[in-house]
Every structure is written in C-alpha cells, then in structure tokens.
Amino acid sequence: MAIQVRNEQPELKESMLVASKVTKTFVSGGKEMTALDQVDLTIRKEEFVSLLGPSGCGKSTFLRLVAGLDPITEGKLLLNGEPINGAGRDRGVVFQQYSLLPWMHAWENVAFALKKVSGPSKAEKKEMAYHFLELVGLKGFEKSYPAQMSGGMQQRVAIARALVYRPKLLLMDEPFGALDAQTRRDMQDLLMRIWTEEKCGVLFVTHDVDEAIYLSDRVYVMSAHPGRVAKEMTIEMRKPRDWNDQLTDQFVHYKREIVTELERQKSLKNLSLKTKA
Numbered sequence: 181m182a183i184q185v186r187n188e189q190p191e192l193k194e195s196m197l198v199a200s201k202v203t204k205t206f207v208s209g210g211k212e213m214t215a216l217d218q219v220d221l222t223i224r225k226e227e228f229v230s231l232l233g234p235s236g237c238g239k240s241t242f243l244r245l246v247a248g249l250d251p252i253t254e255g256k257l258l259l260n261g262e263p264i265n266g267a268g269r270d271r272g273v274v275f276q277q278y279s280l281l282p283w284m285h286a287w288e289n290v291a292f293a294l295k296k297v298s299g300p301s302k303a304e305k306k307e308m309a310y311h312f313l314e315l316v317g318l319k320g321f322e323k324s325y326p327a328q329m330s331g332g333m334q335q336r337v338a339i340a341r342a343l344v345y346r347p348k349l350l351l352m353d354e355p356f357g358a359l360d361a362q363t364r365r366d367m368q369d370l371l372m373r374i375w376t377e378e379k380c381g382v383l384f385v386t387h388d389v390d391e392a393i394y395l396s397d398r399v400y401v402m403s404a405h406p407g408r409v410a411k412e413m414t415i416e417m418r419k420p421r422d423w424n425d426q427l428t429d430q431f432v433h434y435k436r437e438i439v440t441e442l443e444r445q446k447s448l449k450n451l452s453l454k455t456k457a
C-alpha cells in the first residue's frame with residue numbers, strides 16, 4: 181500500500197526516494213553496531229544526488245538499503261511512495277568492482293541483466309544490449325571479452341548493464357574509484373551525458389569532492405560513525421557542466437564549504453576516538 185506523504189512537506193511529495201529517520205544496525209560478534217542513525221534524505225525525479233563522508237560513515241550501507249540488498253532497521257525508506265522491500269528493476273546498481281562474467285562477450289554481459297525479463301525476444305534483448313553499449317561509447321566492442329578491455333571499458337559495460345532495463349534510479353557506489361585520473365574524468369563526462377539522455381535519478385557515492393560537485397544537483401555530507409546527515413548542499417551551476425566550471429569562484433565556494441564540513445567531521449571522529457581510549 182502506498183504511504184501518504186503529508187501535504188505540508190511539498191519537497192517530499194515530489195521526491196522519488198524518501199528516507200525518513202532511517203537507522204541501520206548490524207550485529208557482529210554478538211555486539212550491536214549502529215551504522216546509520218536517523219538519516220533523512222530525498223532524491224527528486226531525475227535528480228543527481230551525491231553522498232560524501234568519512235570512511236566508514238555508512239555511505240555504502242545506505243546505498244545497499246536503497247538497492248534493497250539489506251533491510252532497514254528503523255525508519256521509512258520509500259521509493260515512489262512504496263516501502264523498499266528487496267531489489268527491483270526500477271533500480272540499477274553499479275559498484276566499484278565491475279563484476280562482469282569473464283566468459284561472456286560484452287553484449288552478453290549486458291543482456292544477462294535481462295535474463296528474467298519476459299516480453300522481449302532473445303534478438304530484441306541483443307538489440308537492447310547493443311544500443312546501451314553504443315550509449316556508453318563501446319560500439320564495435322560488443323563481442324570483446326572483459327579481459328580484452330581496459331578498466332574504464334569494463335566499467336562502461338557495467339553501466340550499460342545497469343541501464344539496460346531503464347531503471348528510474350541509478351545507484352552508483354564509487355564507480356570510478358579504481359580508474360586512473362584521465363579515465364575517471366572521461367567517465368564523469370560520459371555519466372553526465374547519459375544522465376541527460378536517460379533522465380533517471382542518481383544516487384552517487386564518492387570520496388571525491390570535485391567529482392561530487394561537478395556531477396550533482398545536490399550533495400549530502402555525512403557525519404562519521406554512526407552516519408547521519410551533517411550537511412546538505414544544492415549545487416546551483418547550470419548543466420551540462422564542463423571542466424572550466426571547476427575553476428569558477430562558485431565551484432571553489434562549494435568545495436570550501438564541503439571540505440570544511442568533512443574536516444569538521446574528521447576532527448569530531450578523532451575527538452570521540454580519544455575520549456573512548
């Protein structure tokens with residue numbers, strides 16, 4: 181049953197993803213550990229939202245909750261008004277590790293995501309895989325094996341695989357973390373182009389402040405352990421952006437604000453570690 185969002189919160193009404201007081205605890209070695217504590221976060225339709233924060237603050241945990249790979253412990257996590265209850269084709273996920281099947285061609289890796297989809301024929305699924313490989317700039321490499329491709333190319337295949345069933349929300353967990361600086365920049369521009377064409381929402385986890393500002397409509401900065409939302413910032417720079425935008429006063433202003441918050445979180449974390457010792 182769809183949960184009604186209260187009228188007095190219009191920003192929640194227009195959001196495709198609503199996290200309200202989401203808490204996640206893990207039990208490990210007989211001890212309970214709170215990874216996320218009352219996280220409030222929204223993503224509007226077709227909005228690009230990044231999640232930044234110190235290592236271990238729960239960014240990946242949050243993304244896994246939205247992907248439906250783990251259940252929340254407390255709070256509300258709604259996608260289009262419905263509680264998230266397991267994985268679904270309305271969400272595509274890209275991790276840092278490409279996890280392609282090495283014995284399959286690039287196109288077969290993409291089409292594999294459609295394995296359980298009834299409707300399109302085998303030939304149509306192949307056509308869809310070819311279409312998305314072209315979208316990510318891999319026309320001509322459809323029959324390459326993962327081992328014959330660079331890291332950047334493999335990640336393009338993984339992105340094509342996540343997009344092939346046209347998810348409404350793309351979830352990306354440090355997708356460019358393993359790539360060299362130049363490939364990473366190319367992939368950021370590719371992602372911006374895809375986002376413009378595919379018009380899906382994006383939840384993007386990264387450690388890279390420049391990357392978050394460059395790509396996002398909004399950035400959330402999380403506090404160190406347990407993860408809470410420490411700061412939310414709207415990036416009011418026109419899109420699509422290009423590299424010159426990173427040299428503007430506006431960009432530097434956003435960067436200063438975010439880095440200051442990250443440093444604040446780091447010192448709070450160190451203080452709490454010292455107090456515990």
Ligand SMILES: Nc1ncnc2c1ncn2[C@@H]1O[C@H](COP(=O)(O)OP(=O)(O)OP(=O)(O)O)[C@@H](O)[C@H]1O
Nearest residue numbers: 206207208215233234235236237238239240241242
């Ligand atoms: N399955 C699990 N069982 C127990 N603890 C877990 C599990 N998954 C994550 N955690 C713990 O939850 C906390 C948050 O982890 P998470 O990986 O979400 O952080 P992160 O912000 O993504 O870190 P990083 O930036 O280093 O990738 C960590 O303390 C981690 O050890």
